[in-house]
Amino acid sequence: MISNESKVKTLLKVDGLNVIYGHKKEAVHAVKDVSFYIKPGEIFGLVGESGCGKSSLGKAMVRLVDPASGRIGFKEANVAQLKGRALQEYRREVQMVFQDPYGSLNPRMKVGHAITDVLTVHRIGKNMEERRERVTELFEAVGLEPDWAWRYPHEFSGGQRQRICIARALALNPDLLVADEPVSALDVSVQAEILHLLKELRITRQLAFLFISHDLAVVRNLCDRVAVMYNGEIVEMGDVSKVIDHPQHEYTRTLLAAVPSF
Amino acid sequence: MSEKGKSLWGDAWLRLKRNRLAMVCLGLVVLFTALALYGEVVYRYHDWKDISPAYQKTNLDLAYQAPSSEHWMGTDGLGRDVMARLIQGVRIAYKVGIITSLIAIPIGVILGCLAGFFGGKVDDFIVWLYSTFASMPGLLFILAIAMVVPDNGLLGIYLGIGLTTWVGLCRLVRGEVIKHKEQTYVQAAKALGLGSGRIIFKHILPNISHVIIVTFSLRFPAAVGTEVIMSFLGIGVQGEPSWGLMIDSARMRLWQGMWWEMTFVTLAVFLLVLAFNLLGDALRDALDPRLND
Amino acid sequence: MMDSNPILKVSNLNIHFGSGDDLVKAVDGISFTVGRGETVALVGESGSGKSISSLALTKLAPRAAKYVAGEIHFNGQEMLSLSDRELRQIRGSQISYIFQEPMSSLNPVFTVGWQIKEAIGLHQKGVDRKSEIIRLLDVVHLPQRLATAYPHEMSGGQLQRCMIAMALACSPDLLVADEPTTALDVTVQREILNLLAELSEKVDLSILMITHNFGIVSDLADRVYVMQKGRIVEEGTTHKVLYEPQHEYTKQLMAAVPRLHPKPPASFTIENAKEGE
Numbered sequence: 001m002i003s004n005e006s007k008v009k010t011l012l013k014v015d016g017l018n019v020i021y022g023h024k025k026e027a028v029h030a031v032k033d034v035s036f037y038i039k040p041g042e043i044f045g046l047v048g049e050s051g052c053g054k055s056s057l058g059k060a061m062v063r064l065v066d067p068a069s070g071r072i073g074f075k076e077a078n079v080a081q082l083k084g085r086a087l088q089e090y091r092r093e094v095q096m097v098f099q100d101p102y103g104s105l106n107p108r109m110k111v112g113h114a115i116t117d118v119l120t121v122h123r124i125g126k127n128m129e130e131r132r133e134r135v136t137e138l139f140e141a142v143g144l145e146p147d148w149a150w151r152y153p154h155e156f157s158g159g160q161r162q163r164i165c166i167a168r169a170l171a172l173n174p175d176l177l178v179a180d181e182p183v184s185a186l187d188v189s190v191q192a193e194i195l196h197l198l199k200e201l202r203i204t205r206q207l208a209f210l211f212i213s214h215d216l217a218v219v220r221n222l223c224d225r226v227a228v229m230y231n232g233e234i235v236e237m238g239d240v241s242k243v244i245d246h247p248q249h250e251y252t253r254t255l256l257a258a259v260p261s262f
Numbered sequence: 263m264s265e266k267g268k269s270l271w272g273d274a275w276l277r278l279k280r281n282r283l284a285m286v287c288l289g290l291v292v293l294f295t296a297l298a299l300y301g302e303v304v305y306r307y308h309d310w311k312d313i314s315p316a317y318q319k320t321n322l323d324l325a326y327q328a329p330s331s332e333h334w335m336g337t338d339g340l341g342r343d344v345m346a347r348l349i350q351g352v353r354i355a356y357k358v359g360i361i362t363s364l365i366a367i368p369i370g371v372i373l374g375c376l377a378g379f380f381g382g383k384v385d386d387f388i389v390w391l392y393s394t395f396a397s398m399p400g401l402l403f404i405l406a407i408a409m410v411v412p413d414n415g416l417l418g419i420y421l422g423i424g425l426t427t428w429v430g431l432c433r434l435v436r437g438e439v440i441k442h443k444e445q446t447y448v449q450a451a452k453a454l455g456l457g458s459g460r461i462i463f464k465h466i467l468p469n470i471s472h473v474i475i476v477t478f479s480l481r482f483p484a485a486v487g488t489e490v491i492m493s494f495l496g497i498g499v500q501g502e503p504s505w506g507l508m509i510d511s512a513r514m515r516l517w518q519g520m521w522w523e524m525t526f527v528t529l530a531v532f533l534l535v536l537a538f539n540l541l542g543d544a545l546r547d548a549l550d551p552r553l554n555d
Numbered sequence: 556m557m558d559s560n561p562i563l564k565v566s567n568l569n570i571h572f573g574s575g576d577d578l579v580k581a582v583d584g585i586s587f588t589v590g591r592g593e594t595v596a597l598v599g600e601s602g603s604g605k606s607i608s609s610l611a612l613t614k615l616a617p618r619a620a621k622y623v624a625g626e627i628h629f630n631g632q633e634m635l636s637l638s639d640r641e642l643r644q645i646r647g648s649q650i651s652y653i654f655q656e657p658m659s660s661l662n663p664v665f666t667v668g669w670q671i672k673e674a675i676g677l678h679q680k681g682v683d684r685k686s687e688i689i690r691l692l693d694v695v696h697l698p699q700r701l702a703t704a705y706p707h708e709m710s711g712g713q714l715q716r717c718m719i720a721m722a723l724a725c726s727p728d729l730l731v732a733d734e735p736t737t738a739l740d741v742t743v744q745r746e747i748l749n750l751l752a753e754l755s756e757k758v759d760l761s762i763l764m765i766t767h768n769f770g771i772v773s774d775l776a777d778r779v780y781v782m783q784k785g786r787i788v789e790e791g792t793t794h795k796v797l798y799e800p801q802h803e804y805t806k807q808l809m810a811a812v813p814r815l816h817p818k819p820p821a822s823f824t825i826e827n828a829k830e831g832e
Contacts, residue, residue: 091455187600258745260770
């Protein structure tokens with residue numbers, strides 16, 4: 001399935017990855033022998049329906065889920081089995097944004113503090129004053145008023161919260177952002193704004209994305225390459241225009257035919 | 263609108279200040295606390311001087327006097343001033359209520375958090391532990407501890423009550439933590455490389471603080487009740503005026519029209535419990551930023 | 556296209572929440588009609604008032620809602636003037652609802668067969684309930700054996716079919732579908748949409764579709780009303796609204812919708828194409 005990628009400089013290279021939940025009899029094989037790569041500054045889409053394993057795969061990338069076997073190569077190192085301090089270091093470089101903008105912020109913590117907290121843990125900035133300045137920069141980078149940093153999450157709309165989550169993810173200056181359905185919970189016009197922001201960040205920060213979505217149209221408009229997942233496996237992968245305009249696999253065709261569009 | 267850089271607790275305090283009823287309750291709690299401290303000082307002073315304090319002096323000529331300008335709350339069956347004894351009683355109630363809470367609440371919260379957050383073997387062990395504690399009759403357990411702990415005083419009682427009453431809170435906290443653990447903000451915190459301790463105590467704990475606050479405010483009446491039973495069984499407060507003992511002796515004479523001792527003591531218990539509960543509720547609301555503005 | 560004798564005619568409906576400074580005009584003078592056998596879509600983003608409007612048809616909007624002005628004519632009755640009892644008679648039997656979350660719309664402790672039976676029993680006396688359950692399951696293309704299944708044993712698509720079966724239990728004249736496929740996967744969504752289209756054809760059901768998805772609108776609706784902030788900003792046949800939008804807001808929305816097969820001439824795709832390379 002994967003061809004001549006060996007010559008390309010890759011940021012992330014996943015080989016034969018398996019994610020299994022539970023033990024023995026009740027084991028659920030969520031991700032089956034998945035391989036793909038992401039180049040620096042690339043937006044790589046991962047599409048599939050619920051239960052296909054795309055979220056598990058995304059979580060395995062940031063090691064919220066431990067892979068059963070396989071290799072996650074990030075800048076030459078294998079991060080699949082990292083632990084402790086080394087894992088902490090890795091987490092600076094790969095960040096995640098989640099689907100639910102309402103649940104992903106601690107309701108009892110001012111959004112600015114959610115960011116300074118991360119900076120403190122990773123010892124970025126000498127003192128609180130510097131960290132506050134960093135928050136201001138990050139808020140500006142995602143198109144929010146810096147003054148809003150000292151408010152609680154409930155005072156923001158869904159789109160604004162998603163911007164805050166992105167700002168928090170950017171706090172550590174990652175090279176790869178795993179975005180798990182980041183716009184599915186948003187209205188179309190807000191969705192368009194967030195997608196625009198992601199494209200902008202990719203240019204200004206050379207940020208690469210693993211963009212997980214069920215929405216083929218969004219993927220079509222955002223991603224460079226895409227992988228289609230079905231039942232834990234990648235069934236088709238390639239340039240987004242090729243996969244969507246000329247699908248090869250039966251499942252991809254079914255999926256595309258089902259999308260209501262005009 | 264929230265000010266820059268203030269913490270959740272700082273904001274909660276600002277909001278609490280705007281709540282009139284909460285401030286009245288806080289005043290009451292401060293008053294009771296001051297009385298308890300005063301009672302402790304008086305007790306220590308007389309203990310050190312080795313003299314019998316005024317509230318212990320019996321004078322049968324003055325027995326059962328109704329409230330008057332001299333004895334604002336009347337006198338009891340041995341002619342002792344009810345008000346003086348009531349104030350001393352605050353001290354015992356506080357000690358039982360607060361010291362046992364200081365033992366039980368940290369145990370319950372910490373074990374509950376660990377069990378809920380880590381799950382697996384840790385959870386199995388903690389659930390086993392609290393099930394074991396819960397299966398032992400509390401009173402016997404308290405008695406056993408009181409026997410083992412040297413010193414005739416209340417230490418055994420504090421430990422006994424403290425070590426048996428963390429179970430309920432532990433269960434509640436464990437459940438809440440399990441609920442919050444699944445929420446995206448905790449997942450996000452993990453992905454950001456935050457440590458488990460920080461996630462539990464800085465991120466999850468403020469979200470479940472209401473459980474702890476409500477538990478704390480409900481512990482007071484329970485503690486006073488336990489103290490009454492303990493004193494009745496002869497292993498608790500001996501000789502010192504406690505609300506439990508006062509209620510116990512007052513109820514005998516109530517039917518003879520000696521209403522004042524019972525009335526004032528129950529009024530004091532009522533006010534203390536009410537103040538703690540209302541303050542607890544107000545604090546819980548103040549700590550939820552969504553309920554405000 | 557417009558029906559001269561529509562089954563539902565809403566005129567100048569106003570629904571407010573709160574009062575004074577906190578007054579929110581959730582629905583601000585909207586008028587729309589649904590003809591017999593017609594599928595009409597109310598589209599808009601969150602907070603546009605589309606859901607409240609649909610709930611208001613049988614006065615199901617939250618208690619705090621105030622019906623300030625307007626008329627809702629359904630089958631010759633003025634709904635806002637009816638008593639609670641009369642409204643209950645109409646709900647479920649003449650106007651049925653299906654909602655976004657089929658999982659939480661069904662009671663987890665009863666079998667779906669039992670729940671369909673209950674829906675039949677509420678409004679119809681003296682029918683053979685067993686055969687009626689089987690007939691309804693058949694209408695929504697579910698196997699009979701699922702009558703004894705519990706909600707958690709079924710997939711989201713199957714649950715939504717059950718909800719539709721329950722909604723059809725009393726052969727309603729109007730089905731209000733509030734984002735019925737939003738929680739479902741695209742392939743399942745496709746099946747549900749096909750089912751709704753089939754029903755509207757076969758049983759001559761009128762459907763009022765509440766959605767934010769223009770793809771669904773284009774697939775299913777005959778006519779469409781675009782809502783924004785409690786008002787209807789544009790209305791017309793689906794084709795006309797989607798391909799020749801007149802109002803600025805509709806134009807913006809159409810531009811924001813990501814296309815599966817973007818057409819090069821449109822301005823937003825040029826930008827995408829550049830960045831996508």
